[in-house]
Amino acid sequence: xxxxxxxxDEELVKNFIAGNVTCIDVLIxxxxxxxxxxxxxxVKQQELAEDIFQEAFIRVIKxxxxxxxxxxxxxxxxxxxxxxxxxxxxxxxxKNQVMVSNDNYEFDLFNSARFSDxxxxxxxxxxQILSEVGMLVKMLPDNQREVVEMRHYKGLxxxxxxxxxxxSINTALGRMRYALMNLRRMMEERNLSLTLS
Amino acid sequence: MKKLxxxxxxxxxxxxxxxxEIYERMPDEYFVNQKSSVxxxxxxxxxxxxxxxxxxxxxxxxxxxxx
Numbered sequence: 001x002x003x004x005x006x007x008x009d010e011e012l013v014k015n016f017i018a019g020n021v022t023c024i025d026v027l028i029x030x031x032x033x034x035x036x037x038x039x040x041x042x043v044k045q046q047e048l049a050e051d052i053f054q055e056a057f058i059r060v061i062k063x064x065x066x067x068x069x070x071x072x073x074x075x076x077x078x079x080x081x082x083x084x085x086x087x088x089x090x091x092x093x094x095k096n097q098v099m100v101s102n103d104n105y106e107f108d109l110f111n112s113a114r115f116s117d118x119x120x121x122x123x124x125x126x127x128q129i130l131s132e133v134g135m136l137v138k139m140l141p142d143n144q145r146e147v148v149e150m151r152h153y154k155g156l157x158x159x160x161x162x163x164x165x166x167x168s169i170n171t172a173l174g175r176m177r178y179a180l181m182n183l184r185r186m187m188e189e190r191n192l193s194l195t196l197s
Numbered sequence: 198m199k200k201l202x203x204x205x206x207x208x209x210x211x212x213x214x215x216x217x218e219i220y221e222r223m224p225d226e227y228f229v230n231q232k233s234s235v236x237x238x239x240x241x242x243x244x245x246x247x248x249x250x251x252x253x254x255x256x257x258x259x260x261x262x263x264x
Contacts, residue, residue, distance in 0.1 A: 087213050
């Protein structure tokens with residue numbers, strides 16, 4: 001396995017197609033975090049992201065085994081493009097399904113600003129909030145910042161964070177608590193409001 | 198007939214495209230050894246890669262799972 005981890009993506013692909021099945025293990029391990037992170041950033045739902053991630057790599061495996069992979073670019077770009085197409089497919093399916101007719105009702109439960117898309121102004125405020133949160137997170141002590149990033153940006157559970165950082169779950173939870181307290185304090189000090197009014 | 202869309206999917210598609218461009222510019226090495234929460238799926242995928250086979254029968258593709 002160690003020898004294989006030294007191989008390039010292209011060499012691993014060739015070896016996998018030639019029948020060395022363990023090469024796909026290295027390829028999946030090498031690119032899983034990037035692909036899943038991208039899907040998660042787009043769909044923002046763990047279960048849906050997992051489904052798309054699984055389908056993307058099933059397509060990768062099938063295409064490689066069928067000998068239909070053309071070695072015309074980076075392997076990771078090809079996988080990312082497959083994931084992207086699946087995300088777009090999902091959006092288009094949703095678009096066709098999520099239609100609500102309000103023909104027969106005087107009062108439309110869904111016709112509310114709460115359920116509407118954000119206006120340009122709201123989007124600007126939202127982007128500003130995200131940027132301010134990101135700035136405040138960067139100012140946290142390293143161990144607290146690490147927990148916030150793993151939990152909210154990478155979607156890890158506290159058990160996984162504890163394993164990754166070699167601490168107990170209670171310590172990870174404690175760090176998150178202190179991180180939130182510090183963020184709240186920094187917001188007050190800077191007179192920042194991070195909610196849409 | 199009045200119909201409402203609760204999401205602007207065109208905007209979501211554009212956003213996915215924008216994010217793809219950003220990720221494309223990020224080096225793969227940045228993500229290597231990063232913990233992800235898909236280990237169970239990864240194990241399933243590795244298993245699938247071992248049992249999935251395809252062959253051509255009378256010019257038609259066929260798939261076979263050998264356990």
